[in-house]
Amino acid sequence: MYPPDDLDEYLRGDSALSCQYRRELAPTPPPALDARVLELSRPPGPYAARAAGGNAPCLAPLAFAASVLLSVALVLAIVFGPQRPKRSDDAPRVVRIAYSGDSKLARSPRAWLADIAALRRAGHNREADEELRRFRSAYPGYSIGDIP
């Protein structure tokens, strides 16, 4: 076993071994490495500071508040926002729709037969025949007598 005073002498700091070690070359990091480390130590912005675990303020509450504010503003704009000026004809109006139902409801059988007779007299026999066919299908039991 080694004598204990070897280490004690060395730990006092003035041993020949320490002197010899301190006479050796003392390499230091190259300047480029210095620059790189010092650059790392200075985060360029708040995001880098956060990534490095720095003391930059947390932006999450601010982002949340901004989101809430925008949402409320959007709802208010939709509900109470400016609207188009009302025109006088914007009031509800009754829409008149032309009746396009069967002609049997638009005309009486007698009037319809009179129209057919008029078509016949005017020489529009084909139209008169067509109208008569439609009349018979609409009023199958109607006695047309001497109707043409």
Place this chain on the structure above:
Amino acid sequence: MLYCGAQFVPGALRAGNAYIQSMESLDEDARLMLRYRDGDADAFSALYARHKGPLYRYLLRQVRNAGAAADLFQEVWSRLIATRSRYEARAKFATYLFHIAHNCTMDFFRRDLRLHQHAASDAAHEHQISEPEVPEYQRPDAMAEFAEQRSALLASLHALPQEQREAFLLHEESGLTIEEIARVTQVGVETAKSRLRYAVRKLKKSLASREIIDAAPLRPQRV
């Protein structure tokens, strides 16, 4: 896991009298680190200037490869910068810094060992091994970069087992006590003491045989 020798205790002693008292008992480095933690970038520059030399030499003489030492050097400072917000000064700053360096160095040795195990396995599969594998940083070509450091003392230092070399470097470069070396290397005090004792004894014996120890005066404090 990072060292807690400087005690990462979030929120502890950040204000009030307790904080002031703790500040008064801190070493200057710890004060600088606290200032840097609180946003003073200039404090880091001062801290870096104090420790860059010892840390670089510790890494260089541990891994014996200038490129790897530079990478590790940057990694150590990057970890310190990244975790600065959790720093709490409870011990000497150097123990905090060199514990990070110790962890980085151990990771390096583990990666290096795995790398060469894989390389050896591949080579054996191809029946191409003609001589024993040695770590990259011990190959003659890589060693050439240390030619300027080829002194008898450094040669003897490099011949030491890694744990003994580390104990010696921690004491010489950063002035750590045996207790602090034990904390940095995560071993018992007696183990750290034994490692340093063996290192000193072997170096003295080696240098005595070469008759290079003389009574030359000390150099000024290095940085």
